[in-house]
Amino acid sequence: MSLPVLAVASEFYPLIKTGGLADVAGALPGALRPHGVEVTTLLPGYPKVLSALQGGETVARFDALFGGPAALIASEHDGLDLLVLDAPHLYDRGGGPYGGPDGRDWTDNAQRFAALGFVANEVAHGAAGLPLPAVVHLHDWQAGLAAAYIAHDPRPRPKIVATIHNIAFQGWFPASFLPELRLPPQALSVDGVEYFGGIGFLKSALYHADRVTTVSPTYACEILEPDGGVGLDGLLSGRAATVSGILNGIDGDVWNPETDPRIPARYSANDLSGRAENRRALAERFGLEASPDRLTFGVVSRLSVQKGLDLLAEAVPLILELGANLALIGAGDGWLEDRYRGLAAAHPGRVGAFIGYDEDLAHLMQAGADAILVPSRFEPCGLTQLCALRYGAVPVVARVGGLADTVIDANPVGLSAGVATGVQFSPVRQSALDAALRRTVALWADRASWSRLQTNAMASEVSWTASAKAYAAMFSELAAA
Numbered sequence: 382m383s384l385p386v387l388a389v390a391s392e393f394y395p396l397i398k399t400g401g402l403a404d405v406a407g408a409l410p411g412a413l414r415p416h417g418v419e420v421t422t423l424l425p426g427y428p429k430v431l432s433a434l435q436g437g438e439t440v441a442r443f444d445a446l447f448g449g450p451a452a453l454i455a456s457e458h459d460g461l462d463l464l465v466l467d468a469p470h471l472y473d474r475g476g477g478p479y480g481g482p483d484g485r486d487w488t489d490n491a492q493r494f495a496a497l498g499f500v501a502n503e504v505a506h507g508a509a510g511l512p513l514p515a516v517v518h519l520h521d522w523q524a525g526l527a528a529a530y531i532a533h534d535p536r537p538r539p540k541i542v543a544t545i546h547n548i549a550f551q552g553w554f555p556a557s558f559l560p561e562l563r564l565p566p567q568a569l570s571v572d573g574v575e576y577f578g579g580i581g582f583l584k585s586a587l588y589h590a591d592r593v594t595t596v597s598p599t600y601a602c603e604i605l606e607p608d609g610g611v612g613l614d615g616l617l618s619g620r621a622a623t624v625s626g627i628l629n630g631i632d633g634d635v636w637n638p639e640t641d642p643r644i645p646a647r648y649s650a651n652d653l654s655g656r657a658e659n660r661r662a663l664a665e666r667f668g669l670e671a672s673p674d675r676l677t678f679g680v681v682s683r684l685s686v687q688k689g690l691d692l693l694a695e696a697v698p699l700i701l702e703l704g705a706n707l708a709l710i711g712a713g714d715g716w717l718e719d720r721y722r723g724l725a726a727a728h729p730g731r732v733g734a735f736i737g738y739d740e741d742l743a744h745l746m747q748a749g750a751d752a753i754l755v756p757s758r759f760e761p762c763g764l765t766q767l768c769a770l771r772y773g774a775v776p777v778v779a780r781v782g783g784l785a786d787t788v789i790d791a792n793p794v795g796l797s798a799g800v801a802t803g804v805q806f807s808p809v810r811q812s813a814l815d816a817a818l819r820r821t822v823a824l825w826a827d828r829a830s831w832s833r834l835q836t837n838a839m840a841s842e843v844s845w846t847a848s849a850k851a852y853a854a855m856f857s858e859l860a861a862a
């Protein structure tokens with residue numbers, strides 16, 4: 382028997398992506414299907430999403446949805462069921478999903494994402510003519526207000542699961558918006574959407590959800606503490622028994638070095654020789670010296686303080702002193718983009734930077750870099766290190782969140798037991814990062830043990846298999862309760 386689930390997300394790979402949320406929202410429905418969970422995903426109708434739809438049927442209309450008419454289009458992408466909220470007054474504009482071309486947030490984000498939540502509740506009560514979902518699965522703050530609409534609706538309610546991909550983004554808006562967002566006055570309570578005197582979208586989800594999940598077991602612990610919870614630790618620790626972490630996976634068809642059409646030479650854990658050609662191609666693409674003796678560190682990341690890339694920029698002189706190269710692909714905060722452009726210009730042949738978003742290049746990086754750096758200050762799960770493991774690019778990571786859960790450190794015990802897959806460092810400070818860089822270069826000097834790290838990394842489980850099973854078990858348990 383199949384279990385209908387309505388997922389609500391503001392991104393969905395490959396239709397619209399600014400970060401890892403899109404990868405997860407796009408991959409989980411397919412991974413859940415073998416477990417009898419049938420997910421329909423509700424998405425905002427951004428221009429990119431609407432133009433990518435191949436056919437579709439209008440299944441509901443809303444005459445006045447926070448400032449204009451809207452239609453709900455049922456469609457599918459790659460066999461996955463979608464409901465796209467076509468509300469031109471909210472979503473038909475240039476720029477990104479959350480802000481304009483000038484980088485500023487849209488001033489009507491409260492209305493834009495409240496609309497998504499409002500419609501989610503209507504769909505959960507049959508508005509789209511679909512089987513009623515047993516569970517509504519809310520991703521991040523943008524979906525969060527759905528929980529309040531569901532909670533304040535007198536009709537029988539589905540179960541709610543709220544998944545946190547990044548607790549630093551919380552969706553806070555002034556309390557004066559409440560009537561406009563069609564929530565009753567009593568919703569503005571500590572036992573409701575009230576958050577620091579305003580309306581908290583993520584708070585709403587975390588308060589009303591039957592279960593709260595995040596994307597790794599360690600991050601599930603970190604967010605119960607003041608440092609990690611960013612204001613929501615009190616609420617979460619009060620309901621800690623319902624908070625858990627389920628690791629993300631990656632799509633093993635897209636990320637497979639044996640079949641990857643985006644890289645010059647394919648290879649496997651049994652025969653890594655193809656890596657040499659990828660390494661040369663990477664060096665050429667980034668204008669780096671291709672010497673086999675120079676370890677090339679790679680980065681594929683959003684450029685933000687979360688990712689610790691300000692610390693890495695400070696470590697560039699050490700990387701050079703150690704005889705290594707650095708190749709970076711990233712986009713994000715302007716000052717970090719400028720910083721890495723400057724470093725590449727100052728050290729041609731040793732530091733290369735591509736500022737922008739490029740998936741093909743990300744595959745080349747994983748296939749050609751010797752080590753992938755992820756020095757994040759916090760990391761709910763992280764996908765880059767999972768790709769690195771699969772491609773035998775040794776991950777060098779901060780021991781936080783999902784990075785702590787997915788990489789086995791090459792410490793003396795890990796090495797002697799033959800289980801190490803990468804390098805971890807802690808605390809996330811300059812001195813510890815510097816020490817990790819030194820340690821990585823020392824490990825590289827012993828090519829036999831380096832190869833062992835690579836093959837161990839490539840044998841790591843990074844698929845959705847176990848995690849999809851865990852989500853399915855949680856959904857079934859909630860549906861049966």
Ligand SMILES: Nc1ncnc2c1ncn2[C@@H]1O[C@H](COP(=O)(O)OP(=O)(O)O[C@H]2O[C@H](CO)[C@@H](O)[C@H](O)[C@H]2O)[C@@H](O)[C@H]1O
Pocket residue numbers: 399400401402404405546547596629681682683710711712737738739740743760761762763764765783
């Ligand atoms: N310039 C670029 N060009 C090409 N590819 C690029 C790129 N910049 C980033 N990427 C790719 O996009 C993905 C980003 O996912 P991450 O999980 O690493 O980070 P993000 O912080 O966005 O996600 C948040 O949500 C996810 C999903 O839950 C959590 O894993 C994570 O910890 C949390 O911060 C990775 O696959 C990365 O390689």
